[in-house]
Amino acid sequence: MEKKMKELEKIIKYNFKKFSLLERALTHKSLNSDINNEKLEFLGDRVLGLVISETLLEKYPDDKERIINKKYENLLNKRTSLLIAKKINLKKFILL
Numbered sequence: 001m002e003k004k005m006k007e008l009e010k011i012i013k014y015n016f017k018k019f020s021l022l023e024r025a026l027t028h029k030s031l032n033s034d035i036n037n038e039k040l041e042f043l044g045d046r047v048l049g050l051v052i053s054e055t056l057l058e059k060y061p062d063d064k065e066r067i068i069n070k071k072y073e074n075l076l077n078k079r080t081s082l083l084i085a086k087k088i089n090l091k092k093f094i095l096l
Contacts, residue, residue: 008093027095052076 005022009015016022025044029036052075056068063071074080085091 004093008088011088023095026093031095049076 001023002019005016005019005026008022008026021040024035025037025040027036029038049072052072056071056075060068060071
């Protein structure tokens, strides 16, 4: 398991201090209904939204809110998430 996590760290270019946190983030509730990724996913969605919002405001300071909102929606949708997940082969690391 640790080998797989190290491989994922290389792909996403981030080193976790706690492998237990990464393992939890990769654990689907079908495998463990008590310790799984649901709450981390909820939190991560909000953090990602804030980071994307700030980045768009910095990158496009002269755009109107509706234009920035369209860019935001294009970045944070299921299709984009699926494309990224496929690109890094995320299904290989999910614990089901």
